Amino acid sequence: xxxxxxxxxxxxxxxxxxxxxxxxxxxxxxxxxxxxxxxxxxxxxxxxxxxxxxxxxxxxxxxxxxxxxxxxxxxxxxxxxxxxxxxxxxxxxxxxxxxxxxxxxxxxxxxxxxxxxxxxxxxxxxxxxxxxxxxxxxxxxxxxxxxxxxxxxxxxxxxxxxxxxxxxxxxxxxxxxxxxxxxxxxxxxxxxxxxxxxxxxxxxxxxxxxxxxxxxxxxxxxxxxxxxxxxxxxxxxxxxxxxxxxxxxxxxxxxxxxxxxxxxxxxxxxx
Amino acid sequence: xxxxxxxxxxxxxxxxxxxxxxxxxxxxxxxxxxxxxxxxxxxxxxxxxxxxxxxxxxxxxxxxxxxxxxxxxxxxxxxxxxxxxxxxxxxxxxxxxxxxxxxxxxxxxxxxxxxxxxxxxxxxxxxxxxxxxxxxxxxxxxxxxxxxxxxxxxxxxxxxxxxxxxxxxxxxxxxxxxxxxxxxxxxxxxxxxxxxxxxxxxxxxxxxxxxxxxxxxxxxxxxxxxxxxxxxxxxxxxxxxx
Numbered sequence: 396x397x398x399x400x401x402x403x404x405x406x407x408x409x410x411x412x413x414x415x416x417x418x419x420x421x422x423x424x425x426x427x428x429x430x431x432x433x434x435x436x437x438x439x440x441x442x443x444x445x446x447x448x449x450x451x452x453x454x455x456x457x458x459x460x461x462x463x464x465x466x467x468x469x470x471x472x473x474x475x476x477x478x479x480x481x482x483x484x485x486x487x488x489x490x491x492x493x494x495x496x497x498x499x500x501x502x503x504x505x506x507x508x509x510x511x512x513x514x515x516x517x518x519x520x521x522x523x524x525x526x527x528x529x530x531x532x533x534x535x536x537x538x539x540x541x542x543x544x545x546x547x548x549x550x551x552x553x554x555x556x557x558x559x560x561x562x563x564x565x566x567x568x569x570x571x572x573x574x575x576x577x578x579x580x581x582x583x584x585x586x587x588x589x590x591x592x593x594x595x596x597x598x599x600x601x602x603x604x605x606x607x608x609x610x611x612x613x614x615x616x617x618x619x620x621x622x623x624x625x626x627x628x629x630x631x632x633x634x635x636x637x638x639x640x641x642x643x644x645x646x647x648x649x650x651x652x653x654x655x656x657x658x659x660x661x662x663x664x665x666x
Numbered sequence: 667x668x669x670x671x672x673x674x675x676x677x678x679x680x681x682x683x684x685x686x687x688x689x690x691x692x693x694x695x696x697x698x699x700x701x702x703x704x705x706x707x708x709x710x711x712x713x714x715x716x717x718x719x720x721x722x723x724x725x726x727x728x729x730x731x732x733x734x735x736x737x738x739x740x741x742x743x744x745x746x747x748x749x750x751x752x753x754x755x756x757x758x759x760x761x762x763x764x765x766x767x768x769x770x771x772x773x774x775x776x777x778x779x780x781x782x783x784x785x786x787x788x789x790x791x792x793x794x795x796x797x798x799x800x801x802x803x804x805x806x807x808x809x810x811x812x813x814x815x816x817x818x819x820x821x822x823x824x825x826x827x828x829x830x831x832x833x834x835x836x837x838x839x840x841x842x843x844x845x846x847x848x849x850x851x852x853x854x855x856x857x858x859x860x861x862x863x864x865x866x867x868x869x870x871x872x873x874x875x876x877x878x879x880x881x882x883x884x885x886x887x888x889x890x891x892x893x894x895x896x897x898x899x900x901x902x903x904x905x906x907x908x
Binding site: 423532533534536537539540541542543544 | 755
């Protein structure tokens with residue numbers, strides 16, 4: 396075959412080769428992920444439960460993450476209410492609806508979603524790097540040979556602790572957001588404390604709050620599941636750990652956005 | 667093990683039709699050039715890597731076909747010293763040794779303390795009990811790894827290149843320690859190394875892993891006189907085989 400023909404056939408074949416290769420990679424990763432997920436769920440539902448590891452993780456994930464999350468989310472809340480006020484005054488010439496809409500946004504989206512993103516970057520990335528390093532330094536193999544199931548010892552306590560922490564942090568995050576929104580409303584939008592609460596009360600229902608907590612629980616389940624999966628599949632070397640952490644954070648962020656859409660769509664039938 | 671073949675992600679097999687039988691109480695050392703698949707072989711024998719085909723029988727039980735709980739029971743009869751030591755870096759040396767006892771035995775806290783202290787004395791590290799793995803040298807980490815692998819008094823022990831990265835004097839001391847402790851506990855040993863001197867020092871029988879196959883060469887004297895040119899080439903370090 397002359398060179399021109401070879402190049403031509405390669406150019407024709409190349410996209411198919413590339414797509415085929417990518418398809419195989421994605422299907423292999425998905426197959427591994429579902430094997431891992433089913434093993435994790437079976438382990439979660441069968442005794443014994445590692446309570447000591449769970450408490451340790453609760454401390455590391457919940458207690459240690461709360462300050463930075465509350466600090467960050469308070470700025471997001473104030474920015475949101477200022478944006479709301481600016482646009483409402485511009486469009487409907489009044490800021491009367493601001494507290495109601497702002498509170499609604501806090502319960503349904505801001506609280507659970509921003510908390511999930513912050514947990515992903517603080518807790519998910521840390522979990523992934525920790526498990527990834529354990530994987531490449533053979534510590535995971537050492538656990539297996541000491542008859543300690545890594546799924547039970549490493550993943551399940553992190554999974555349960557992240558769900559619980561996420562729900563509790565979102566309760567505090569909602570309260571923090573409302574507090575800072577109230578402060579902004581009183582100082583910049585001429586609301587009184589009571590006026591803000593009354594306006595908020597007219598717009599929001601208890602359902603908005605607890606459905607936000609359901610979102611928090613789901614995001615809390617997604618973060619450790621993905622972080623630990625990529626951790627266990629980390630390739631050797633510093634580059635391997637870096638790549639695994641990036642993949643974990645990106646996959647978590649994308650999954651949270653998709654899950655947020657699915658849950659919001661499902662919850663729309665409940666309102 | 668019989669007709670063991672290992673390949674990853676549908677690539678060319680790393681090991682092909684490997685056969686080996688190790689007797690109770692025997693020390694079998696696998697030598698071979700770097701990258702030949704020694705670590706993969708020992709991890710496959712230990713049940714950590716699933717082979718593409720073939721089987722590994724330990725005490726009559728096919729390790730890769732056991733349920734998770736049965737596999738865990740079998741793992742209790744085995745110990746392993748890893749190439750990278752695999753010490754838990756969030757635990758102190760004492761906790762690294764106490765961890766297997768807390769997980770897999772019914773010993774009381776004082777009994778655990780006594781046994782850990784005994785092993786720390788045996789490997790010459792009583793002073794390092796409260797240090798973390800990254801605060802001690804590579805040779806000391808290796809000794810902790812040996813102590814942790816032996817602390818449950820396993821019947822079978824795997825050594826994945828126990829002298830990797832150590833200087834010749836420390837290597838010799840580690841092998842002396844391994845031989846002494848293995849005699850004391852009467853364990854069956856499968857070890858890998860690419861250092862012929864250390865292999866001669868500890869082996870009852872040996873094998874060379876090269877070109878994806880394991881050539882069982884016999885005892886030290888038989889290995890030194892083995893007719894296979896690849897064995898002789900490796901012993902003399904004449905050519906790169908793999």
